[in-house]
Amino acid sequence: MEVQEIISSGILExxxxxxxxxxxxxxxxVWIKQYPEVAAEINEIEEAMEKLAMAQAVEPNAAVKSKILNSISIKPDTSVKENNTKIYSISPVWKWVAAASIIxxxxxxxFNYVYYNKYQTVNYENALTRQQLQNQDSQLAQLNSQLDMLNHNMSVVQSKYSEPVSLHGMDVAPxxxxxxxxxxxxxxxxxxxxNLPDAPAGKQYQLWAIVDGKPEDAGMIVKTKKGEQYQIQKMKxxxxxxxFAVTLETEGGNPTPKGAMYVMGKM
Amino acid sequence: MQQAIKYSEEELILLLKKQDTSAFSYLYDNYSAAIFGVITRMVEEHHLAEDILQEAFVKIWNNFNQYDSSKGRLFTWMINLTRNLTIDTLRSKGFKKQQKISQDEKSVINYQDGGFNTAKFDTIGLRKQLAILKPEQQIVIELAYFNGYTQEEIAKEIGIPIGTVKTRIRSAILELRKLM
Structure with missing residues (x-):
């Protein structure tokens, strides 16, 4: 093939x-090496295409360059590449992501440790407070029942119909x-x-009313359940x-007085 | 910016064969816009175009030893590598060639009718260059350079013999050479 024929055929383009x-x-x-005219023609075609591309250049985003330089700088060197060793590199983005997730x-x-401790403390304090509240509740209930009793006692004492009778100590207990x-x-x-002395074990005080010269049973005197105290109590x-007279009888009482008389008082 | 340093093509090639990163930086600064211009002409989606540009330059760096200056200029090697990469990327992403062809058929009709409208195209610079060409010259450059058509495909598409495809490409490039 003639050189001119090669050039004009369009194969070089x-x-x-x-x-x-x-x-x-x-x-x-082969022709490039063989014919300088072919080499020169190809060079001119290439330059034309290069200028065409330059004439319609579009500037890429500046970030692209740094991405490229980043990805080539962590590539393995040529000696490693020739050994066909695959090296898996981690992109810097993932390094940041990994670092961020560890942080x-x-x-x-x-956060969890601090707040678990705080939670434990608050839990303990809460239990303590609840315990204190329960204690206070039972104290309050006790005070209320005592208050009820006192109120009852006062109502007896203060009643306009109540006539008080003092019973005085006898020889056994002056x-x-x-x-x-x-x-x-x-x-x-x-x-x-x-103001009666404590009754000994197995014994109980009994109230008697003297009606027409004879003693009649007016009921057993009991201690309150709480505090083991004597309180004002309703009799027969x-x-x-x-x-009225009080004698010390065997527990449960007797139909007629048998024990020693402790106090007595006339209407 | 390394404006003080200016490499000749021979120096640049020598340094790049030695994997010199500052030479590579210079290569990018001087050629990335021209290469990106070609990619954006082929790919509409801007982010995809940037991804391809990035991949192309990494490939240029990694495969630089395959470049043989006796076979052609550095830019020719880079732009053909980039164009092949772009075409492969588009095809792998399911851009069917058939769709491209049907679009191009319309533009062929436009060219043949003489109804070519420069305002349709966003790459005005290139358009100005190509507008100098006759419509039948424009279409072969369009298909060969930007759409990755083989000579056979161009021949079939336009309905001319392969020999005519070659001479038409030649006459188009000759026109451009006069212009440059």
Whole structure:
């Protein structure tokens, strides 16, 4: 093939555009070495295409360059590449992501530790407070019941119908005393035994009303369940009675007085 | 910016064969816009075009030992590598050639009718250059350079013999050479 024929065929242009078959590509490469005119022509075609590209250049985003330089700077060197060793590199973005997630994890662990401790403390304080509240509740209930009792006692003492009768100590217990509140309107009898000495084990005080010269059972004197104290208590009712007396009897009482008389008082 | 340093093509090639990163930086500064211009002419999506540019330059760096200056200029090697990469990327992403062809058929009709409208195209610079060409010259450059058509495909597309494809490409490039 003549040199001019080669040049005018258009094969050199298709070669520059990368459109030639492998066979034609090999032929063109032989001609380049063989004919300086072919080499010169190809160079001019290439320059024209290069200028065409330059004339319609579009500036890419500046970030692209740093991405490229980043990805080539962490590539393995050529000697490693020749050994066909695959090196998996981690992109810097993932390094940052990994670092950030470790920091977040550590932050979360510290946060959880601190708040678990706080939670424990608050839990303990809460239990303590609840315990204190329960204690106060039971104290309050106790005070309330005591207040009820006092109120009841006061209502007996303060009633306009109540007539007080002092029972004075006898020879067995000169310091002992008791008080009767007899309700004139209803005949109810209340006893305040708080100044009686403690009854010995197995024994119990019993109140008697003297009606027409004979003692009649007016009821057993009991201690309150709480505090083991004597309180004002309601006894049996009497329409009239000349006197009241308290004797120490066996537990449960007797139909007629058998024990020693501790206090007595006349209406 | 390394404006003080200016490499000749021979020096640049020598340094790049030695994997010199500052020479590579210079190569990027001087050729990336021209290469990106060709990519954006082929790919509409801007981010994809940038990804391809990035991949192309990494490939240029990694495969630089395959470049043989006796076979052609450095830019020719780079732009053909980039164009092949772009075409492969588009095809792997399911851009069917058939769709491209049907679009191009319309533009062929436009060219043949003489109804070519420069305002349609965003790459004005290139358009100005190509507008000098006759419509039948424009279409072969369009298909060969930007759409990755083989000579056979161009021949089939336009309905001319392969020999005519070659001479038409030649006459188009000759026109451009006069212009440059």
């Amino acid at each position: 298709t070669y520059v555009l990368g459109l030639t078959s492998a066979e034609d590509t090999a032929r063109v490469q 977040l994890l550590l932050g979360s662990v510290i 310091n002992a005393a008791a008080k009767i509140f007899w309700m004139k309107n209803t005949g109810e009898v209340y006893l305040d035994p708080s 009712s009497f329409g009239n009675a000349q006197a």
